[in-house]
C-alpha cells in the first residue's frame with residue numbers, strides 16, 4: 325500500500341489571512357491535497373522547511389519577456405521568475421517582431437511558452453494600431469488572461485498608441501468577452517511637448533525623465549480611459565499607477581458604477597526620483613519614479629485597499645540600452661522578477677506590516693484579476709502546488725546572481741539589504757529552485773489558460 329501523499333512540505337504557512345506555525349502542505353501529483361498544522365501526515369517524501377515561511381507562489385500580473393529579444397526572452401526571463409519566487413507570469417503582448425494581435429500569433433507564442441518557459445505563464449493580447457478589433461473574440465476564446473492597450477506610443481507596430489475612437493470600439497468588444505483591459509496610461513501630447521522642450525534646451529540628464537512625464541500626464545490618461553470604461557461597461561485597469569491619485573480616480577469611477585481598477589508596481593512602493601539621479605537609465609521606467617512623499621501616499625492607498633495588486637513590470641533591456649548618456653535614449657523598464665519576493669517581503673517587514681499582504685497582493689489578487697484563482701495564487705486544497713519558501717536573514721541583492729542572459733544582469737536593487745531570500749520554489753509540486761540552483765528546465769512551465777466565461 326502506497327503512502328497517501330506524494331510529498332509533504334513542512335513550515336510556517338502564510339496565507340492571505342493567517343500565519344500558521346508548524347504547518348504543512350500535502351501534495352498529490354501537481355495539486356495541494358491537504359493543509360494543516362501539527363504532526364504531518366505520512367508521505368513518500370517529507371521536506372522540512374521548519375522555521376521558514378511558505379507562501380503561495382507569486383503571480384506577477386505584469387511583465388515583459390520579449391520586448392527586446394522576442395520570444396526567446398521567455399526562456400531566460402523565467403529563470404529569474406523561478407529564483408524570485410514567481411510561479412506564474414502574466415506576460416505582456418508587446419513583443420518584437422510581432423505583438424500578440426490575433427489567435428494565430430497567440431498560438432505561436434503559446435508554443436514558445438510550452439517549449440521554453442521555466443514557470444507557468446498567462447498571456448495578454450492586444451490590437452493593432454489601426455484596429456483589428458475582429459480578432460478580439462478569438463483571442464479571448466483562446467485563453468488570454470487580459471487585453472493590453474496604450475494611450476502612448478513607443479513603437480507604431482510593437483507598442484502603438486490607440487486613438488480614442490478605436491479604443492472606445494475596442495472596449496465595447498472587450499466588454500463582451502468579460503476580460504479586463506489593462507491600459508498604459510500616459511498622455512502622448514504632453515510628454516512629447518515637454519520632451520522636445522527639454523531636448524532643445526540640452527537637458528538630457530536623468531531627472532528630466534521625471535520632469536517630462538509629470539503626474540498630470542498620467543492622471544489625464546486615467547480619466548480618459550475611465551470615462552470610456554463608464555460608457556462601455558468594460559473592466560478597465562490602469563496597468564501601472566505611480567500615483568496614489570490614480571487609485572482614487574479608479575475608486576471614484578467605481579462609485580459611479582464603472583468597473584475600474586489600478587495596479588501598483590513594486591518600484592513605486594520603494595524607489596524615488598533620487599534613485600534615477602543616482603542610477604540614471606538603470607532606474608528609468610514609465611511612468612517614472614516619483615517623490616518620497618508620493619511613495620508614502622502609495623502605501624496609504626495600499627493599506628486602504630484601493631490597489632488591485634502589485635506587479636514588477638519586469639522589462640529586461642540589454643545593459644547597453646540602459647547606460648546611454650542621454651536619458652531619453654535609454655530603454656524604459658526595470659528588472660524585478662528575481663528580486664520580487666525578497667523585496668516585497670522586506671518592504672512589509674521594514675514597515676512592520678504582515679507578510680500576509682504579500683500573499684494577498686502578489687498572489688491571490690493578481691491571480692483573481694487574471695481569472696486564474698484559485699488554481700493559482702492560493703494555498704488551498706485543490707490549488708496547484710505552487711509555493712515559495714522564504715528564509716529570514718540579512719541578505720544583499722547581488723545583480724551578478726541574476727539568472728537571465730549576461731547583458732540582462734542589472735538591477736535597480738543591486739546592493740539592497742533584503743530581510744529574506746527565496747530558499748525554495750515549487751511549481752505544481754515540483755522543486756524548481758532550491759535556493760542555489762535552478763532545477764526547472766525549458767518547458768517545465770505551461771501556458772496558464774484563463775478559463776472561459778461562457
Ligand SMILES: [Zn+2]
Nearest residue numbers: 386388416637
Ligand atoms: Zn509594462
